[in-house]
Amino acid sequence: xxxxxxxxxxxxxxxYEARVARRLPPERVPRHVGVMLDGxxxxxxxxxxxxxxxxxxxxxxxxxxxxxxxxxxxxVVTLWLLSTDNLNRPSEELDDLLGIIGDVVExxxxxxxxxxxxxxxxxxxPAPVAQRLKSAEEATRDTDGFxxxxxxxxxxxxxxxxxVRSLLQEHAGRGTTLEELAEVIDVExxxxxxxxxxxxxxxxxxxxxxxxxxxxxxLWQSAQSEFYFCEAYWPDFRRVDFLRxxxxxxxxxxRFGA
Numbered sequence: 555x556x557x558x559x560x561x562x563x564x565x566x567x568x569x570y571e572a573r574v575a576r577r578l579p580p581e582r583v584p585r586h587v588g589v590m591l592d593g594x595x596x597x598x599x600x601x602x603x604x605x606x607x608x609x610x611x612x613x614x615x616x617x618x619x620x621x622x623x624x625x626x627x628x629x630v631v632t633l634w635l636l637s638t639d640n641l642n643r644p645s646e647e648l649d650d651l652l653g654i655i656g657d658v659v660e661x662x663x664x665x666x667x668x669x670x671x672x673x674x675x676x677x678x679x680p681a682p683v684a685q686r687l688k689s690a691e692e693a694t695r696d697t698d699g700f701x702x703x704x705x706x707x708x709x710x711x712x713x714x715x716x717x718v719r720s721l722l723q724e725h726a727g728r729g730t731t732l733e734e735l736a737e738v739i740d741v742e743x744x745x746x747x748x749x750x751x752x753x754x755x756x757x758x759x760x761x762x763x764x765x766x767x768x769x770x771x772x773l774w775q776s777a778q779s780e781f782y783f784c785e786a787y788w789p790d791f792r793r794v795d796f797l798r799x800x801x802x803x804x805x806x807x808x809r810f811g812a
Contacts (some may be wrong), residue, residue: 555703567794568694578626582804584757585621586630588779590771591616592747593763593787600787606650611789613658620668620702622796630701630753632661632673634771638709641678654678656686660694663690668699673749675716701749710773717747717774758803760796762788 571792590628598608616633623631633657641648663670672687679687687706721743723733745751754776759768768776782793782799 558647567599567792567809571794571797575626575773577675578797578800578804579601580627582740583626584628584780584800584803586632586754586756586758587628588632588634588759588772588776589619589702589757590634590759590761590765590769592765592790594762594789596763596785597707597789605647607656608789610652615618615789615791617662619791619796620662622626622793625669626699626800627791628700630703631700632703632705632756632772633741634705634708636706636708637770638707638712640680642709650803652683655704655706657685659687659690661772662702662710663693666694666697666699669697670694671701671703673703673713675712676707678707701753703753705771708749710768710770713749714744714774716749717744720747726753731790745774748774755779758782758799760799761804762786762791778808780806780808 560713567569577804594612595605596608597611598605601607620631632725636651640651643651659670659672662668669688670690670693672691676684676687683706687704690704692752721739722735724747752770755777756772756779758781759771759776760769760782760786761768764783769783772779780803782802784799786795786797
């Protein structure tokens with residue numbers, strides 16, 4: 555891109571972003587935003603870099619996203635950083651990625667701006683990685699900031715299976731028989747055992763990189779969510795892209811399954 559075009563964008567985009575932000579109705583801002591941070595590897599290939607460089611560039615874009623969310627009053631953000639399927643990647647790439655995830659989560663926790671909450675099957679992760687995530691959660695437990703769910707080793711089907719397993723174990727401990735449980739169980743009972751229990755379901759789910767599928771992200775919670783698919787790879791996702799996603803959400807008529 556010519557230098558003059560870059561310069562023009564640097565001048566015009568802040569004004570455009572400010573206009574979009576001003577026109578967002580406060581009552582139409584999503585409470586919970588889920589983000590599928592997709593495209594790090596493809597971004598790395600596009601700039602002639604290795605995969606680890608792409609993951610580091612993606613990690614560097616997380617703090618700006620959380621800042622943008624805070625600016626408009628979002629209450630919960632869920633970041634899908636690593637799926638259960640990703641755990642099958644080659645060990646060299648996976649080790650680098652887990653290290654980068656641990657670093658960025660610790661960096662976010664150190665700032666004491668957000669409450670970190672790991673969601674996922676932590677038992678599938680290497681013990682040192684799981685401990686870093688748990689330590690970040692403990693360090694921010696009393697932080698006066700919105701909730702940031704970091705989904706690592708996360709899969710929607712696994713979450714639902716874990717929720718049902720937890721529900722059965724709880725009632726077994728109370729002495730409830732399967733027949734008695736079958737008579738009373740409903741969706742709320744299962745929701746109370748999800749990784750995100752007690753939180754509002756996501757209003758808006760954003761996926762970057764042009765892919766238009768959920769891939770198992772918040773399967774239960776996103777039943778009535780609005781979806782926004784962005785062409786930009788995650789490391790290139792900008793504030794203007796975020797504001798456009800929120801504007802698109804605000805302009806939709808939510809029917810909640812009606």
